[in-house]
Amino acid sequence: AQSVTQLGSHVSVSEGALVLLRCNYSSSVPPYLFWYVQYPNQGLQLLLKYTSAATLVKGINGFEAEFKKSETSFHLTKPSAHMSDAAEYFCAVTDQPGNTPLVFGKGTRLSVIA
Amino acid sequence: NAGVTQTPKFQVLKTGQSMTLQCAQDMNHNSMYWYRQDPGMGLRLIYYSASEGTTDKGEVPNGYNVSRLNKREFSLRLESAAPSQTSVYFCASSGARRVALSTGELFFGEGSRLTVL
Numbered sequence: 635a636q637s638v639t640q641l642g643s644h645v646s647v648s649e650g651a652l653v654l655l656r657c658n659y660s661s662s663v664p665p666y667l668f669w670y671v672q673y674p675n676q677g678l679q680l681l682l683k684y685t686s687a688a689t690l691v692k693g694i695n696g697f698e699a700e701f702k703k704s705e706t707s708f709h710l711t712k713p714s715a716h717m718s719d720a721a722e723y724f725c726a727v728t729d730q731p732g733n734t735p736l737v738f739g740k741g742t743r744l745s746v747i748a
Numbered sequence: 749n750a751g752v753t754q755t756p757k758f759q760v761l762k763t764g765q766s767m768t769l770q771c772a773q774d775m776n777h778n779s780m781y782w783y784r785q786d787p788g789m790g791l792r793l794i795y796y797s798a799s800e801g802t803t804d805k806g807e808v809p810n811g812y813n814v815s816r817l818n819k820r821e822f823s824l825r826l827e828s829a830a831p832s833q834t835s836v837y838f839c840a841s842s843g844a845r846r847v848a849l850s851t852g853e854l855f856f857g858e859g860s861r862l863t864v865l
Contacts, residue, residue: 668854676858676859677752678791724790726853731853735806738791738792740788740789740790
């Protein structure tokens with residue numbers, strides 16, 4: 635069975651500082667990994683996805699994530715936090731995109747301090 | 749460009765009442781899903797439908813029923829609401845494998861906030 639663990643339910647950074655949100659996965663087959671963002675009172679929208687092409691994936695709003703098979707990780711980073719990045723972030727995994735549902739982590743709430 | 753539309757957006761029920769959450773997508777997607785979101789729990793899958801005419805249980809199906817009315821519509825029914833079903837419910841859809849890989853797996857509605865007193 636697949637699972638995702640997000641370390642830290644709440645992360646707080648200063649504006650302009652590095653953002654690092656951690657995600658570790660468990661999967662018996664090569665995974666497809668996703669990061670979604672949820673702004674207050676909205677649905678989820680895709681930030682970026684890993685689909686077995688490049689291990690370093692670039693997404694929207696300056697975010698990127700690196701797939702590390704040896705560490706079973708897919709951490710999300712952004713070099714410089716902006717106030718508008720304050721949101722909840724979810725990591726998700728599936729082994730068959732479009733055929734099997736995504737399994738989500740519990741989410742990490744990012745706060746950005748001015 | 750509607751995408752995934754959920755109704756209602758807000759609902760308050762009394763324990764024991766029934767209601768149906770409606771979801772429709774206009775992207776010709778094969779698969780549709782219902783998730784619930786609770787604080788500290790992330791999103792948990794209730795039911796999904798991989799294609800028209802099929803439905804499968806997810807992680808937390810108890811107390812819910814679903815109907816895949818046609819390719820566009822996927823409804824979630826609470827037959828006898830309980831306070832434990834107070835949550836935000838999200839409907840999502842995805843295309844076939846090729847489409848999902850190229851477009852980003854899931855498209856979400858804006859959510860339906862349900863309170864059961």
